[in-house]
Amino acid sequence: MLEQAPPVCLELHRVSMSFGGQPVLKDINLVVREGEIVGLIGPNGAGKTMLFNLIAGVYHASQGSIRYRGQETTRWPPHRLCHAGLARTFQVPRPFPEMTALENVLLGLMFGKIDGPAADAAKEQAGELLALVGLDHKTDTPAGKLTLSEQRRLEVARALATRPHLLLLDEIAAGLSPQAVGQVARLVKKLHRQGINLMIIDHFLNLTLKVCHRLVALDEGEIIMAGEPGQVIRHPEVVAAYLGTRE
Amino acid sequence: MGTISRKPYRKQNNFFCRFLASETWPLAAVVGGLLLAWPLCFPKADLYYQVLGMACFYGVLAMAWNILALAGGISLGHSAFFGLGAYGSGLLAHYQGWSPAVTIPLGAMVGAGYGVLWGIFFQRLRGVYFGLATLAAVEIPRVIIDNWGSFTYGSLGLVGIPGLPDLRLGAVEISLGASLRALYYFLLALMCLAGALHFWVMHSRWGWGLRAIRENEAAAAMLGVNVRRSFFLALLLSSFLAGLCGGLYAHLLGLIEPALVFSLHLSALPLVLSIFGGRFHFLGPLLGALLLYPLDQLVLQPYLPMGHAAIYGVVIIATIFFWPRGLTTCLSKRRRSV
Amino acid sequence: MWRWTQILVAGGALGSFYALVALGFSLIFGVTHAFNLAYGEFILLSGYLAYFLWKSWGLPFYGTIPVCLVVMPGAALLLHLFLRRVRSPFEINSLVATFGLALVLQNLMLALFSADYRLIQPEAFPFLHLPATGLTITDKQFGLLTFSLAATLLVHLLLRHTFLGKALRATIQEREAAELAGINVNRMGWLAFAFGGLLIGLAGPMYGQTMYIYPAGGVEATLIAITITIFAGVGRTRSLLLGGWLVGLAEAAAAMWLGGSWKELVSALLLITLLVVRPSGLAGRDGNHKP
Numbered sequence: 001m002l003e004q005a006p007p008v009c010l011e012l013h014r015v016s017m018s019f020g021g022q023p024v025l026k027d028i029n030l031v032v033r034e035g036e037i038v039g040l041i042g043p044n045g046a047g048k049t050m051l052f053n054l055i056a057g058v059y060h061a062s063q064g065s066i067r068y069r070g071q072e073t074t075r076w077p078p079h080r081l082c083h084a085g086l087a088r089t090f091q092v093p094r095p096f097p098e099m100t101a102l103e104n105v106l107l108g109l110m111f112g113k114i115d116g117p118a119a120d121a122a123k124e125q126a127g128e129l130l131a132l133v134g135l136d137h138k139t140d141t142p143a144g145k146l147t148l149s150e151q152r153r154l155e156v157a158r159a160l161a162t163r164p165h166l167l168l169l170d171e172i173a174a175g176l177s178p179q180a181v182g183q184v185a186r187l188v189k190k191l192h193r194q195g196i197n198l199m200i201i202d203h204f205l206n207l208t209l210k211v212c213h214r215l216v217a218l219d220e221g222e223i224i225m226a227g228e229p230g231q232v233i234r235h236p237e238v239v240a241a242y243l244g245t246r247e
Numbered sequence: 248m249g250t251i252s253r254k255p256y257r258k259q260n261n262f263f264c265r266f267l268a269s270e271t272w273p274l275a276a277v278v279g280g281l282l283l284a285w286p287l288c289f290p291k292a293d294l295y296y297q298v299l300g301m302a303c304f305y306g307v308l309a310m311a312w313n314i315l316a317l318a319g320g321i322s323l324g325h326s327a328f329f330g331l332g333a334y335g336s337g338l339l340a341h342y343q344g345w346s347p348a349v350t351i352p353l354g355a356m357v358g359a360g361y362g363v364l365w366g367i368f369f370q371r372l373r374g375v376y377f378g379l380a381t382l383a384a385v386e387i388p389r390v391i392i393d394n395w396g397s398f399t400y401g402s403l404g405l406v407g408i409p410g411l412p413d414l415r416l417g418a419v420e421i422s423l424g425a426s427l428r429a430l431y432y433f434l435l436a437l438m439c440l441a442g443a444l445h446f447w448v449m450h451s452r453w454g455w456g457l458r459a460i461r462e463n464e465a466a467a468a469m470l471g472v473n474v475r476r477s478f479f480l481a482l483l484l485s486s487f488l489a490g491l492c493g494g495l496y497a498h499l500l501g502l503i504e505p506a507l508v509f510s511l512h513l514s515a516l517p518l519v520l521s522i523f524g525g526r527f528h529f530l531g532p533l534l535g536a537l538l539l540y541p542l543d544q545l546v547l548q549p550y551l552p553m554g555h556a557a558i559y560g561v562v563i564i565a566t567i568f569f570w571p572r573g574l575t576t577c578l579s580k581r582r583r584s585v
Numbered sequence: 586m587w588r589w590t591q592i593l594v595a596g597g598a599l600g601s602f603y604a605l606v607a608l609g610f611s612l613i614f615g616v617t618h619a620f621n622l623a624y625g626e627f628i629l630l631s632g633y634l635a636y637f638l639w640k641s642w643g644l645p646f647y648g649t650i651p652v653c654l655v656v657m658p659g660a661a662l663l664l665h666l667f668l669r670r671v672r673s674p675f676e677i678n679s680l681v682a683t684f685g686l687a688l689v690l691q692n693l694m695l696a697l698f699s700a701d702y703r704l705i706q707p708e709a710f711p712f713l714h715l716p717a718t719g720l721t722i723t724d725k726q727f728g729l730l731t732f733s734l735a736a737t738l739l740v741h742l743l744l745r746h747t748f749l750g751k752a753l754r755a756t757i758q759e760r761e762a763a764e765l766a767g768i769n770v771n772r773m774g775w776l777a778f779a780f781g782g783l784l785i786g787l788a789g790p791m792y793g794q795t796m797y798i799y800p801a802g803g804v805e806a807t808l809i810a811i812t813i814t815i816f817a818g819v820g821r822t823r824s825l826l827l828g829g830w831l832v833g834l835a836e837a838a839a840a841m842w843l844g845g846s847w848k849e850l851v852s853a854l855l856l857i858t859l860l861v862v863r864p865s866g867l868a869g870r871d872g873n874h875k876p
């Protein structure tokens with residue numbers, strides 16, 4: 001009867017981060033298993049983006065260790081993690097502003113894996129990825145000229161271009177209408193069906209509740225609650241954190 | 248990934264085909280043809296041989312600079328590589344008596360050695376701060392060479408550097424030392440080679456990565472571009488080429504002194520030519536050199552023997568104010584070409 | 586022992602002067618946030634002006650200062666007009682544009698004044714001489730010290746204790762906040778450049794009297810000003826003075842032990858060290874940059 005738990009994809013063990021003596025993340029323990037969609041919630045400044053930065057190698061943890069697919073990756077640079085199958089989007093989009101949307105995606109295809117294709121060979125595939133996020137009509141627009149929400153979608157397409165195994169999405173549903181959130185949720189589920197594991201930051205809970213198997217609530221750099229979505233959001237401490245009344 | 252097709256990738260590394268496919272090859276062909284053919288009509292024009300030959304030479308220097316600028320490294324100190332190349336080559340020729348064919352590449356390696364130091368010490372510097380550091384970095388070799396009189400002849404300069412040797416291609420003997428026309432063709436050929444290299448750099452996988460680094464470094468890293476290695480290699484190639492120019496310069500001129508080869512002028516020149524011509528296009532630095540240098544030498548120099556180089560300052564200011572993306576971008580119908 | 590004192594005197598005088606040089610730079614930098622690479626050339630221009638007033642018109646050295654004080658603010662205001670036109674990305678564009686300006690000015694000076702090295706009042710008289718110790722302070726050093734310190738003190742008092750100065754400082758530190766507080770930021774810009782021009786006006790003659798002026802000499806003054814500004818931060822007179830002294834002492838020590846011509850290496854090495862240690866330069870000190 002005992003079901004074997006799926007293998008671990010990402011594991012954070014006692015990870016802490018501080019800037020100039022100021023702690024930003026404290027003693028984080030977290031596991032993402034294969035086939036999971038994990039949501040990361042918490043009020044502004046909780047440290048959600050910083051956690052992504054650590055996992056993706058943009059910053060390196062002051063303490064603790066991060067293991068990704070069985071390898072110790074705590075101090076790996078971002079490009080190495082990318083080659084290992086980890087991709088992320090940035091909360092504030094960081095497109096290559098002077099390249100077209102297509103070229104942005106092309107770069108992901110070319111460099112995402114060590115033996116990536118040459119530019120010409122990957123154009124078609126880049127177009128398909130743009131279509132997947134609904135940007136096929138903006139193929140030749142310079143990314144700097146796209147609107148914010150289009151740039152967010154471009155971020156997703158670009159991240160997918162690296163053919164990730166674990167995808168970190170940072171607030172891609174912020175400020176979207178309910179229908180648009182529904183679309184994003186469908187996309188996320190589709191990616192999940194294709195075998196991609198996901199971690200999703202969602203400040204306003206409009207996306208996470210639709211798609212996540214598990215939620216982790218963060219406040220002031222600490223995990224205050226983790227577990228099944230319905231339970232987490234009703235947990236008094238989480239509510240207090242959002243209302244700003246938590247001690 | 249179900250919806251995303253995974254075709255086997257065609258390997259396409261034929262840069263010649265890609266060059267023919269690019270929209271600018273007619274322009275490149277016209278410019279090249281003109282440069283190749285005009286001496287047939289005016290066989291006795293030593294001044295023009297000299298000026299256009301040097302324009303080609305500075306075109307090479309400008310491309311060397313641009314390879315670093317591709318990755319966003321705006322250097323204000325390329326004369327450091329140039330000067331080290333010149334002194335490396337000149338001193339080797341002076342003390343060892345080796346042929347320029349040997350000393351020039353060795354001199355270029357001295358320049359590249361300094362490039363390695365930049366790569367190590369300046370790896371965390373970006374934008375303006377990188378520029379400031381490079382500006383200051385020129386002073387170090389300059390002051391050392393200036394003060395190391397017993398070895399480098401200090402501020403007196405190194406004189407009597409042998410000229411370029413004669414080339415022998417089969418039965419044909421090309422006397423680079425004696426014939427300005429031969430020298431012109433030599434420099435033109437050099438520029439074409441460098442131009443091809445520049446084209447390759449811009450359109451290679453590595454060049455794409457450099458461009459991504461320039462446009463957004465964090466995003467590039469996250470997409471799998473090895474930022475440090477790519478930038479370092481760009482710096483290495485750039486400093487090597489600038490050193491090569493310096494070494495060549497020493498043998499072209501026959502004498503060098505620190506104030507000449509480590510000058511602000513030589514740091515500025517490749518930057519001005521490149522930005523004016525358009526640093527986003529492989530022809531930009533070349534066109535900049537072919538237009539500006541003759542303008543300076545043939546038009547201004549006779550009127551203003553001292554201070555005619557002010558034109559480069561004026562041009563770069565005008566470029567930054569009015570067409571910051573340079574000439575080639577203005578000319579080309581599409582907004583961008585690389 | 587007295588050798589040390591000699592270094593201290595020479596370095597102190599030089600360093601105070603460098604603080605003066607950096608002060609003008611830092612005021613202008615504070616308002617525009619542009620690393621003005623033509624700054625040294627402006628000081629040279631002021632120096633040439635003083636030189637020709639002294640040489641051709643026979644003005645006494647101290648008589649040249651008022652003239653420079655009148656002329657150079659005008660030049661600085663022109664510079665303001667120039668820098669205001671630079672488009673974004675501002676930082677790198679202004680760096681390149683002022684680099685071009687430096688090139689223009691250098692060649693202009695070359696055309697007008699030739700490449701000769703010039704010095705105002707080549708002979709220096711001992712102002713204070715202690716024969717028993719061998720310690721000498723020349724009148725030039727004394728002048729340099731008093732003028733530089735007096736100017737620095739004046740600027741310090743102005744910035745700290747007058748309403749105008751406080752508004753200026755507020756503008757330099759927090760532009761938007763200053764604007765919200767009802768400060769006319771635009772006018773403060775003109776003001777900063779005017780003050781910067783005054784400081785350049787004073788620095789020029791001092792420069793021409795202390796060091797040789799020649800068209801290519803501006804880079805070094807610029808490097809020194811940038812080094813001290815990055816070391817000290819913007820508009821902080823006391824740190825600027827400290828930075829100036831450190832650079833001055835280092836240069837005096839280098840000149841004493843290695844010889845005068847090695848001195849030019851000091852500012853370059855200091856700047857590179859500073860940047861390598863603090864790669865984000867001035868931006869890093871406020872901690873206001875997010876990934």
Ligand SMILES: Nc1ncnc2c1ncn2[C@@H]1O[C@H](COP(=O)(O)OP(=O)(O)OP(=O)(O)O)[C@@H](O)[C@H]1O
Nearest residue numbers: 019024043044045046047048049050203874875876
């Ligand atoms: N580079 C940095 N240096 C110093 N502190 C930083 C840096 N980056 C982030 N912080 C601090 O870390 C804390 C967490 O920031 P983070 O961006 O991770 O929050 P967040 O949970 O993503 O919030 P939001 O919902 O606003 O995106 C904040 O207090 C922030 O000020």
Ligand SMILES: [Mg+2]
Nearest residue numbers: 048049050091
């Ligand atoms: Mg965030």
